[in-house]
Amino acid sequence: GAPQTRTPTGAETGAPATANGQQGTFLTTAQGARLRDTDHSLKAGPRGPVLLQDHHLREKITHFDHERIPERVVHARGAGAHGEFTAYGTAEAVTRAGFLKKGRTTEVFVRFSTVLGSRGSADTVRDTRGFATKFYTDEGTFDLVGNNMPVFFIQDAIKFPDIIHAGKPHPDREIPQAQSAHDTFWDFVSLHTEAQHHTMWNMSDRGIPRSYRTMEGFGVHTFRLVNAAGETVLAKFHWKPKLGVHSLVWEEAQLLGGMDPDFHRRDLYDAIEAGAFPEWELGLQVFPDTPEETFAGIDLLDPTKIVPEELAPVQPVGKLTLNRTPTNFFAETEQVAFHVGHLPPGIDVTNDPLLQGRLFSYVDTQLTRLGGPNFAQIPINRPHAAVNDMLRDGFHQQAVHAGVAPYRPNSLDGGNPFPAGADDDAFVDVPVQVAQAPKMRANPASFDDHFSQARLFWLSMSPVEREHIIRAYTFELGKCYHQAIKERQLQCLANIDPVLCAQVATGLGLPAPEPTVPVADVEPSPALSQVGRQWPAD
Numbered sequence: 453g454a455p456q457t458r459t460p461t462g463a464e465t466g467a468p469a470t471a472n473g474q475q476g477t478f479l480t481t482a483q484g485a486r487l488r489d490t491d492h493s494l495k496a497g498p499r500g501p502v503l504l505q506d507h508h509l510r511e512k513i514t515h516f517d518h519e520r521i522p523e524r525v526v527h528a529r530g531a532g533a534h535g536e537f538t539a540y541g542t543a544e545a546v547t548r549a550g551f552l553k554k555g556r557t558t559e560v561f562v563r564f565s566t567v568l569g570s571r572g573s574a575d576t577v578r579d580t581r582g583f584a585t586k587f588y589t590d591e592g593t594f595d596l597v598g599n600n601m602p603v604f605f606i607q608d609a610i611k612f613p614d615i616i617h618a619g620k621p622h623p624d625r626e627i628p629q630a631q632s633a634h635d636t637f638w639d640f641v642s643l644h645t646e647a648q649h650h651t652m653w654n655m656s657d658r659g660i661p662r663s664y665r666t667m668e669g670f671g672v673h674t675f676r677l678v679n680a681a682g683e684t685v686l687a688k689f690h691w692k693p694k695l696g697v698h699s700l701v702w703e704e705a706q707l708l709g710g711m712d713p714d715f716h717r718r719d720l721y722d723a724i725e726a727g728a729f730p731e732w733e734l735g736l737q738v739f740p741d742t743p744e745e746t747f748a749g750i751d752l753l754d755p756t757k758i759v760p761e762e763l764a765p766v767q768p769v770g771k772l773t774l775n776r777t778p779t780n781f782f783a784e785t786e787q788v789a790f791h792v793g794h795l796p797p798g799i800d801v802t803n804d805p806l807l808q809g810r811l812f813s814y815v816d817t818q819l820t821r822l823g824g825p826n827f828a829q830i831p832i833n834r835p836h837a838a839v840n841d842m843l844r845d846g847f848h849q850q851a852v853h854a855g856v857a858p859y860r861p862n863s864l865d866g867g868n869p870f871p872a873g874a875d876d877d878a879f880v881d882v883p884v885q886v887a888q889a890p891k892m893r894a895n896p897a898s899f900d901d902h903f904s905q906a907r908l909f910w911l912s913m914s915p916v917e918r919e920h921i922i923r924a925y926t927f928e929l930g931k932c933y934h935q936a937i938k939e940r941q942l943q944c945l946a947n948i949d950p951v952l953c954a955q956v957a958t959g960l961g962l963p964a965p966e967p968t969v970p971v972a973d974v975e976p977s978p979a980l981s982q983v984g985r986q987w988p989a990d
């Protein structure tokens with residue numbers, strides 16, 4: 453038969469595995485030799501010196517010395533939980549993905565995170581939140597690596613190191629942890645005006661969620677779905693929390709940052725342990741797969757743009773329930789490795805240039821963070837589908853591969869990996885037409901609209917939400933040392949909305965600039981003019 457990638461378990465090695473991941477009753481060395489004493493070094497007499505020959509001392513301390521792995525370069529601070537996803541069957545017409553077939557239940561692991569803080573930073577800072585879900589489907593793992601905001605700061609992954617360098621602590625002083633009080637952050641987003649839409653989501657109450665349980669989640673990018681007949685649609689993924697969307701107010705967020713920096717982590721853990729299992733509905737916005745890849749004039753490949761739900765309703769396709777806390781934070785929450793390229797048959801990517809860069813970045817960073825190419829064999833990352841790859845050897849290889857011919861086709865080990873009929877269930881790279889165009893480093897013209905959706909967001913806010921946004925901009929910009937940066941950001945606000953700009957300018961004690969972009973370029977298009985709630989004028 454074909455050689456399988458298999459990872460020996462305790463049972464296979466002959467030793468009984470116990471619930472705590474250890475085996476046997478006695479304390480042993482890592483090699484299984486029973487120990488008599490682990491409290492004293494081996495010394496020449498009671499007053500020493502300690503002997504180099506003490507292999508137990510050296511093993512114990514060496515292992516401890518290497519307990520820490522690098523934290524994630526972004527999203528370092530997180531909390532995870534296990535659960536299950538049950539499909540309603542409502543997506544069957546648009547995707548062949550088996551886990552979305554009616555009644556199917558799939559095990560999942562979800563990791564929520566902040567973006568900019570380090571592993572030990574506070575939970576309630578103003579920031580975007582990660583919402584990453586690993587579906588262990590029987591057709592291979594599907595990772596939906598999303599955020600709690602539907603748009604992103606940048607349109608091209610080549611700018612990701614730049615925005616993160618601008619958001620992380622200053623290189624000289626290593627302050628601060630969050631994007632607040634940060635000259636480089638405001639410098640970046642006022643110079644790269646495509647970031648203004650996401651920044652306004654951050655300055656809104658969405659930037660300080662009440663709980664992970666009360667956050668929406670978004671896949672952000674547009675994906676391409678393919679059904680059993682080979683027909684395609686474009687789609688965006690949404691998570692809707694059963695408890696509704698709730699935020700802290702700024703004073704609560706600041707107090708909690710000091711009093712209980714683990715507030716969100718604790719809330720998630722306590723809720724699940726108490727049996728109050730958090731739930732979300734997964735939903736899809738579905739768009740026709742046209743050559744233009746637009747909907748209602750919105751470029752679906754631009755990750756700084758939403759498609760308002762009034763124009764493309766979110767259709768529920770299944771339910772997620774988180775019902776089990778991790779047994780070991782390091783083994784599960786820290787070692788879990790998400791990747792936007794983990795896709796089952798029926799879900800494919802688009803040319804969104806941010807998504808394309810992410811397809812490279814995740815595995816690349818995990819090669820360092822998780823110590824080599826075999827991290828898919830770590831228990832939390834193991835697929836629940838049968839694995840039969842031709843990947844061999846490497847650091848921390850757990851599998852004992854049989855056979856002599858790790859190449860296909862071969863005439864020694866069972867030959868051809870694609871027996872007749874099997875490709876019906878295989879992943880389909882949708883044969884999308886690639887543009888006949890010269891190579892270039894450039895964006896489509898539609899990517900140049902940086903303010904209209906920020907304005908749309910602002911216009912859809914209630915008076916109290918607007919008040920919070922004004923206060924957030926005033927507070928955060930007030931922490932900048934450089935006046936020129938504050939002035940440049942006020943210029944961006946002037947282009948979004950004159951009332952917003954005037955109020956923040958007053959708070960900062962600076963004059964409100966005139967818009968530099970024609971109003972017609974910023975006003976939502978007729979298709980979008982009725983979007984959002986209609987609030988009385990301020």
Ligand code: HEM
Nearest residue numbers: 524527563582583584597598599604609612672809813817
């Ligand atoms: C980690 C979301 C853009 C590189 C993460 C995580 C989330 C996330 C949720 C944390 C995963 C976890 O909990 O382990 C997003 C979203 C993006 C985006 C929604 C835009 C729509 C990017 C881009 C890049 C990138 C453009 C690079 C070009 C990374 C890296 C990590 C990460 C390197 C750390 C992964 C690890 O160490 O395992 N991202 N991200 N992300 N992201 Fe992104």
